[in-house]
Amino acid sequence: VTLTSVRAALAGKRILLLGGSGFLGxxxxxxxxxxxxxxxxVDVVLRGARGRASAADxxxxxxxxxxxxxxxxxxxxxxxxALGAWxxxxxRPVPGDVARPGCGLADGEDPDVDLVVNLAGVTGLxxxxxxxxxxxxxxxxxxxxxxxxAGAALLHVSTAYVAGDRLGRIPETLHPxxxxxxxxxPDLEFSARREVDDLRRLLxxxxxxxxxxxxxxxxxxxxxxxxxxxxxxxxxxxxxRFARRERDRxxxxxxxxxxxxxxxxxxxxxxxxxxxxxxxxxxxxxxGAVPLAVARPTIVESALEFPxxxxxxxxxxxxxxxxxxxxxxxxxxxARGDLLLDVIPVxxxxxxxxxxxxxxxxxxxxxxxGAYHLGAADRNPFPxxxxxxxxxxAHRLAQGSGTPxxxxxxxxxxxxxxxxxxxxxxxxxxxxxRGGRAALSGLLRALPEVDGVERRVAEPAGPWPSxxxxxxxxxxxxxxPSSCSGRSFAIRAxxxxxxxxxxxPRV
Amino acid sequence: xxxxxxxxxxxxxxxxxxxxETLLPRHAVRASLALATASPGLGERxxxxxxxxxxxxxxxxxxxxxxRLQARLCAxxxxxxxxDRVALLAPEAFAGLTAxxxxxxxxxxxxxxxxxxxxxxxxxxxxxxxxxxxxxxxGADALVGGALELRDDAVTGRxxxxxxxxxxxxxxxxxxxxxxxLRGSYAYGSDLxxxxxxxxxxxxxxxxxxxxxxxxxxxxxxxxxxxxGEVSA
Numbered sequence: 027v028t029l030t031s032v033r034a035a036l037a038g039k040r041i042l043l044l045g046g047s048g049f050l051g052x053x054x055x056x057x058x059x060x061x062x063x064x065x066x067x068v069d070v071v072l073r074g075a076r077g078r079a080s081a082a083d084x085x086x087x088x089x090x091x092x093x094x095x096x097x098x099x100x101x102x103x104x105x106x107x108a109l110g111a112w113x114x115x116x117x118r119p120v121p122g123d124v125a126r127p128g129c130g131l132a133d134g135e136d137p138d139v140d141l142v143v144n145l146a147g148v149t150g151l152x153x154x155x156x157x158x159x160x161x162x163x164x165x166x167x168x169x170x171x172x173x174x175x176a177g178a179a180l181l182h183v184s185t186a187y188v189a190g191d192r193l194g195r196i197p198e199t200l201h202p203x204x205x206x207x208x209x210x211x212p213d214l215e216f217s218a219r220r221e222v223d224d225l226r227r228l229l230x231x232x233x234x235x236x237x238x239x240x241x242x243x244x245x246x247x248x249x250x251x252x253x254x255x256x257x258x259x260x261x262x263x264x265x266x267r268f269a270r271r272e273r274d275r276x277x278x279x280x281x282x283x284x285x286x287x288x289x290x291x292x293x294x295x296x297x298x299x300x301x302x303x304x305x306x307x308x309x310x311x312x313x314g315a316v317p318l319a320v321a322r323p324t325i326v327e328s329a330l331e332f333p334x335x336x337x338x339x340x341x342x343x344x345x346x347x348x349x350x351x352x353x354x355x356x357x358x359x360x361a362r363g364d365l366l367l368d369v370i371p372v373x374x375x376x377x378x379x380x381x382x383x384x385x386x387x388x389x390x391x392x393x394x395x396g397a398y399h400l401g402a403a404d405r406n407p408f409p410x411x412x413x414x415x416x417x418x419x420a421h422r423l424a425q426g427s428g429t430p431x432x433x434x435x436x437x438x439x440x441x442x443x444x445x446x447x448x449x450x451x452x453x454x455x456x457x458x459x460r461g462g463r464a465a466l467s468g469l470l471r472a473l474p475e476v477d478g479v480e481r482r483v484a485e486p487a488g489p490w491p492s493x494x495x496x497x498x499x500x501x502x503x504x505x506x507p508s509s510c511s512g513r514s515f516a517i518r519a520x521x522x523x524x525x526x527x528x529x530x531p532r533v
Numbered sequence: 534x535x536x537x538x539x540x541x542x543x544x545x546x547x548x549x550x551x552x553x554e555t556l557l558p559r560h561a562v563r564a565s566l567a568l569a570t571a572s573p574g575l576g577e578r579x580x581x582x583x584x585x586x587x588x589x590x591x592x593x594x595x596x597x598x599x600x601r602l603q604a605r606l607c608a609x610x611x612x613x614x615x616x617d618r619v620a621l622l623a624p625e626a627f628a629g630l631t632a633x634x635x636x637x638x639x640x641x642x643x644x645x646x647x648x649x650x651x652x653x654x655x656x657x658x659x660x661x662x663x664x665x666x667x668x669x670x671x672g673a674d675a676l677v678g679g680a681l682e683l684r685d686d687a688v689t690g691r692x693x694x695x696x697x698x699x700x701x702x703x704x705x706x707x708x709x710x711x712x713x714x715l716r717g718s719y720a721y722g723s724d725l726x727x728x729x730x731x732x733x734x735x736x737x738x739x740x741x742x743x744x745x746x747x748x749x750x751x752x753x754x755x756x757x758x759x760x761x762g763e764v765s766a
Contacts, residue, residue, distance in 0.1 A: 412686065415615045418573055427625055433570050440574040
């Protein structure tokens with residue numbers, strides 16, 4: 027075994043980084059600069075605001091990233107006020123856009139780099155398929171074109187979930203024209219290039235449909251309803267704005283639905299992994315002599331150490347689940363408790379990517395492009411039951427143990443099966459509340475005295491109904507109703523109060 | 534074992550104190566109650582508490598007749614709890630406990646041991662995690678406690694004894710590992726499980742013993758100490 031020094035392999039190397047403004051991109055860049063300070067130069071490709079892509083825009087965006095993102099805190103701590111000068115010789119913001127041919131780099135300007143790292147991706151389980159196709163599939167091809175022109179190697183970052191809905195052991199090899207359903211039907215005809223073309227045509231058809239007379243009329247009707255509900259002034263400009271938003275929303279839903287259906291047909295669970303897998307297949311088909319490595323991380327999560335323990339940007343991946351598990355009265359997680367959630371800290375992924383980059387630039391990677399999987403479940407399995415348990419415990423320790431009564435009544439998340447979930451879910455509770463309201467209404471109708479009080483609510487200016495004299499004290503507005511009937515009345519009143527949108531501040 | 538920096542220095546003498554009776558009254562129910570109250574999910578929580586309440590008369594009787602069986606029965610009520618939950622929430626059983634809540638007689642023994650330069654090692658048949666606040670409040674150098682048996686990261690309901698009380702060889706092994714000279718050391722035990730420990734040291738003493746240990750102490754001529762005082766926390 028010959029050891030390769032990562033620092034020596036990357037020293038003096040010039041790198042073009044695509045997707046450097048994302049969560050993983052920022053951490054990888056900062057981690058690379060921290061651990062391999064001798065790196066030659068990193069060109070960070072950045073889009074300007076609203077699609078503008080001038081050098082000034084890219085520089086502005088880079089400065090904003092550097093100043094605001096906690097990912098760069100360790101570099102600030104190490105270099106202090108000299109950081110700007112230190113970075114000036116190592117990092118260069120470059121205007122561009124991975125979704126455009128040639129990554130949107132300036133015409134005629136071939137990048138002078140040794141390695142192209144493509145971390146760009148439209149993530150999320152239900153992304154806009156138009157953007158996902160442009161970045162995850164077309165973007166991979168654009169990155170390959172740039173690497174070919176520059177005579178550089180390409181490190182493409184994908185996801186471990188391109189494997190799709192398959193069970194059992196799946197080898198860590200890349201297959202051209204891969205589709206998960208080929209696992210069950212090897213004779214299945216599937217071409218990634220054709221699939222990309224088909225998907226593009228499908229999305230274009232949906233977009234055309236958005237402009238048909240009938241759809242426009244339906245959307246205009248919806249826009250009018252939303253404008254009215256918003257309480258804003260009904261002007262032509264407002265109508266146009268709401269109509270545009272309604273069209274965008276409709277397009278997003280319809281294209282999303284179409285892409286999901288296609289993805290599921292071939293065995294991928296969502297449009298994100300579907301487009302990522304198509305991108306991989308296109309790379310394999312067109313790579314030619316370009317040295318290529320594909321890194322496939324699992325679920326990229328909070329940092330273990332770098333930039334500091336626990337750091338995460340935004341509410342992504344498992345954060346919404348953990349938030350939902352610690353808030354509200356319903357905390358049943360419908361899952362199989364023994365399923366493994368393969369999460370991996372972002373800085374561990376960054377370290378892995380640096381290793382792959384070093385292997386790639388020093389020619390030590392596998393000649394036949396293989397996939398470098400970056401996951402944790404093999405060594406550190408994290409079953410869903412333990413995810414729920416640690417979430418509960420973290421929340422409890424953060425909140426404190428509380429009073430003895432609070433300890434007894436504190437709700438905690440539990441893993442439940444389908445039946446348990448149906449019993450605890452919001453629709454079930456809604457049904458229960460509706461049933462309770464119906465029963466209560468029936469009960470109230472059966473009590474003539476309470477009916478009298480309801481009439482008074484409906485007609486506040488009218489005379490007080492002829493209630494028994496002994497009740498008069500209990501039914502004043504200034505006193506909390508004390509009798510059982512009084513409570514029923516209060517509940518009924520609360521349930522039947524119409525929902526109104528407040529349009530002016532409460533005085 | 535919670536090691537102290539001082540424990541690693543040279544060969545030393547030690548005073549081994551059994552937490553139960555010397556510093557605290559029996560507390561097996563207290564730790565189980567705290568962990569049952571900290572169970573996940575309202576159904577499971579109330580189920581465990583209900584089972585403990587139903588077993589309360591039996592547990593009270595065993596507190597007098599057979600303390601080891603009482604501890605085992607208490608541990609049985611924790612079956613199915615996760616290892617994470619036990620490790621993180623067991624200290625809540627004695628959270629907020631201070632030296633003022635410990636038996637003055639036991640604290641005096643500790644103080645005297647310190648004056649004579651002995652290391653102070655607390656031994657408990659209860660959960661080590663639960664008793665950590667007691668060791669901190671007493672200013673002990675080390676705490677050797679029991680543990681709940683785990684399978685697939687969940688409690689099986691079996692209480693494993695502390696390593697020091699596992700048998701005659703365990704005391705010698707512990708002393709060799711920690712650099713303790715047993716002939717010059719003291720031990721304060723309170724039930725028959727402490728017999729190997731008491732027999733291994735040069736100066737054994739029994740504190741509020743159960744009737745079995747009291748009989749052994751009389752036969753062997755070991756001194757008997759009575760300490761009183763209830764935990765107020």
